Amino acid sequence: MAGKKPHVLAVPFPGQGHVKPLMRLCRQIAKHGIKVTFVNAESIHHKLLSASQKQQDEDDSIVMETVPDGFTSEDDPNNPFTLLETLPKTMPQNLTDLIQRINTSSPNEKVTCLIADISFSWIFEIADKMGAEPVGFWTPSIASLALTFHIPKLLEQGNLNINGSLENGVIISLSNEIPSWRKDELPWSFSSDPEIGKVFFETPKRGIKDASKANWWLCNSCHELEPAATQLLPNALPIGPLNLLDSNNVGSTNFFSEDSSCLRWLDTQPDGSVVYVSFGSTGVFSQQQLDELALGLELSGRAFLWVVRPDLVNGSPVVYPPEFGTGLGKIVEWAPQNRVLSHPSIGCFVSHCGWNSTTEGVANGVPFLCWPYFADQFHNERYICERWEIGLKIDFDEEGIRSRYEIKNKIDMIFSDNKLKENALKLKEMCGKSVVDGGTSWNNLKKFIDHLYRR
Structure with a gap:
């Protein structure tokens, strides 16, 4: 309808290596005249403010919002993995309330797209409920995403046990063009703390069904770096390396x-x-x-x-x-x-x-x-x-x-x-060629931006 424009709401996984690339992507989206709201947990937002030592005025094209961490008196706020336990319990309602407030206060700028880290794919249910298109964002390699989507098959074949460990002598290979995974080399391998490893295995295993709801999985890679992995995932859209698109404007995404x-x-x-x-x-x-x-x-x-x-x-x-x-x-x-x-x-x-x-x-x-x-x-x-x-x-x-x-x-x-x-x-x-006009990542990002305007 006339007067309405796309509005993207982005939610990163609460870690330095996840916040930075998603913010880099959001800056590119905002450059195309699309409104962007970036939502952090409160403790993450405070880290960003402390590190930048100033208000984030360089990001005036992006609206910064926060949701409560959900900490209880028993939680250790200094443990970086505590948020992985608290946010799934408290964020769904808080995020729903935030979107409802945005949509009510700005009818011509309702949230039309929700980009969330695939590690938090339970957020896509909120997108469905609020009438926004769910879009996945993946910060590791596309090969890691392909492996994640192969978890059910690997469990069925007996290559993985229920704890996510490789059975003795097993090597996982998805393609001759992709390096194989060996024991203790899986994305959820934390040899120093098996309990953390179990959390990192259970999270994507549970989230595969939710992640499948997204028609787009935006990835910080380019087709030329991982051609075989990209071919395994038709929904994966390589739009990086994002550091080439936002090389000098990253001050507000550092924790230090x-x-x-x-x-x-x-x-x-x-x-x-x-x-x-x-x-x-x-x-x-x-x-x-x-x-x-x-x-x-x-x-x-x-x-x-x-x-x-x-x-x-x-x-x-x-x-x-x-x-x-x-x-x-x-x-x-x-x-x-x-x-x-x-x-x-x-x-x-x-x-x-x-x-x-x-x-x-x-x-x-x-x-x-x-x-x-x-x-x-x-x-x-x-x-x-x-x-x-x-x-x-x-x-x-x-x-x-x-x-x-x-x-x-x-x-x-x-x-x-x-x-x-x-x-x-x-x-x-x-x-360098992938991110300039006519390159593979440039074309993919343009395809996504054009879709946002057509939706």
Whole structure:
């Protein structure tokens, strides 16, 4: 009807690696004149405000809303997994009330589309009830999504047991073009805490039916990176890498305050010389492992930029080994990662291989040294090292420690292997073409935007 325009309401999974890419997508949608409301749990919203140290005026094209966390007196608000238990209980009604309030107060801007992280696919029932189109958003690889939708078949075949573990000797392969999954390499694999792993297995298993209600599954990838996985899922619409669409405007999506002084330090370093080290927002070390990494970086004799969160050592204050000197490098608590990876001085990326970090490194043509912790990171490592051939694996010893000598040797190897850099630059070019006019991701996003206006 005349005077009415599309209105997208977006709900991310409550984690740094989920909020950032969905906000990047929402900025692109808003650029096309579509109203966007972005809904966070209250505690997540407060983290964003604290990190930005200002009101989010740079996002005036997007309306920010919050819903209660649903914490009870027994819940631990500092446990990042508590929200996974509380929000499914309290968010349905709170979100319904929010949409009802929006629709009542702005009849010409009623919510017409609800984009939700597929991990929270129970939200799609709310979309149906409120007359909005349900659309899924997936932050890991498309291959991980394909595996998730294969869970019922894998259970039926006996390849997975009821706890989500691979039976002995079983390897899951969906295609010859997709790296297989081995024991402890599944998206819900948390070897340090099997209970968390069980939650991460049960959530998608229960949500497959709800996720199927969505006609669109928007994915932070591009067809060229994962052609075989994309072909397995006709509803998957690769629209990334999203960091290429929103490279400089991410201040309001960080849980930690960025230290931009590292960019000025990088300006003083020769091209392709710096080892960038970052393990994302949740990875933690033992003190022994931190010591080995620090001394390995120093042994390499190369300049390094190392992101060391205050809680990196299992939540304890960081203490460096006495013999470690920082003369070769710079240490910050949090870095503007996409801008760092696009800096000409970066020579390699020591990464936990989360999908956001993976796509940011790939899109900037940076070779990887892989150090995965859990979940989909192991499979991303296999993409990096085996499929794309743009990185090397840092191996751990029989005690599960990656030694200073292993770290130093792999740094030496990656700087002497021109083939890895050549392959990385080819992927960078390929990803760059996907997001510009006429590219696969550009066409997919345009297709979605056009649909929103026609609906």
